Amino acid sequence: MISPEKINQFKQLTNSGDIYASMDDEFITYQHTLVQKVLDYNNTAETPAGLQTRERLLRDMVGTYGQNLYVIPPIYANSGLSNVHFGQNVVINFNCNFVDDGDIYIGDDCMVGPGVTFATALHPISPKLRRHKLQFNHPIRLGNNIWVGANATILPGVTIGDNAVVGAGSVVTKDVAANTIVVGNPARKLRDITPDDDVFYEKGKRVPQEIQDRYL
Template sequence: MISREKKAAFNRMANSGRLYNSDDPELLAYQRELVQKINVFNQLPETDAGLKQRDAILREVLGTYGEGLAILPPVYANFGLKHVHVGHDVFINFNNNFVDDGDIFIGSDTMIGPGCTLATAAHPTSPRLRRAKLQFNQPIHIGENVWIGSGVTVLPGVTIGDNAIIGAGSIVTKDIPQNVIAVGDPARVLRAITANDDVFYNKEKRIPQDIRAKYLQND
């Protein structure tokens, strides 16, 4: 049994940015303990009772739980979502991978499509240090109301600004500013999100007036 003090020390170390031995037996045992609850989460049925159990598990395991959160299984996480912090009304589709050795912050009203990877873990270039299983972690910050398309990979240390859209299949290696659409490998800004996007959707289709009146009342 790993003590509470030792677990806290591991969590501090994982988020320090310093090199550490990822093959430490006690650290691996701690990770296995955290992952077990995610394994249970992934096996629960789509029933009222199953959904309640899923929500209870998320409230227990997440670093920060936001009300209105929906995560569709299966979900995978190196540290069992311990280092994942979410705001309110976040939607995370199925088959997502959180390499949450370090902290991952996800802002309110953000949507993450299926099959994405958010990876905080990194390794030194030195072949000898990599052979010794040394690693370090860099946090990921995702702003509010971000839409991340399916199959996106976000690499260590990246910040994505509020309201940004990341196109499907993109590899995000550097920070993305707020209010832009970014796509590609590596992801680059395609264009800004403007007032025109409150008039048209899906390229040149005009947003119906009743929808504009209901949801865009400040116009």
């Protein structure tokens, strides 16, 4: 059994940005206990009892739990979501990957499509150092009301501003400004989000008046 003091040391180290030995035996043993919780979560049944169990497990796993958090299994996480911090009203679709050796912050009202990867981990370029599985981590930060499309990849150290949209399959290598749409590999700005987007939802299709009246 790993002591709370040792767990705190691990968390401080992995979130420090400093290089460390990622295959340390004691550290790997600790990670196994975290990953097992994710496996238990993924095996919950789609029944009222199973959903209650899922909620309990999720509250126990995550670093910060925001109300109305909806995470569709299966999911995968190096550190069992213990370094992931969710705001309120967040939806995470299935098959998402959290390389959460470092902290991942996801703000309020975010939607994350299926198969998205958040990767905080980095390794030295030096072949001599990399051979020993050395690692360091940089946090990922998502603001509020962000939509990340299916199979996008968010790389270490990236910050995404409020209301931004990341296109499906994009590889985000640098910060994304608020109120912008980025697409591609590497992701580049496609355009700004404008007031016209409140009126037209797709290629000239107007948002029905009753929806505008209810939601805008």
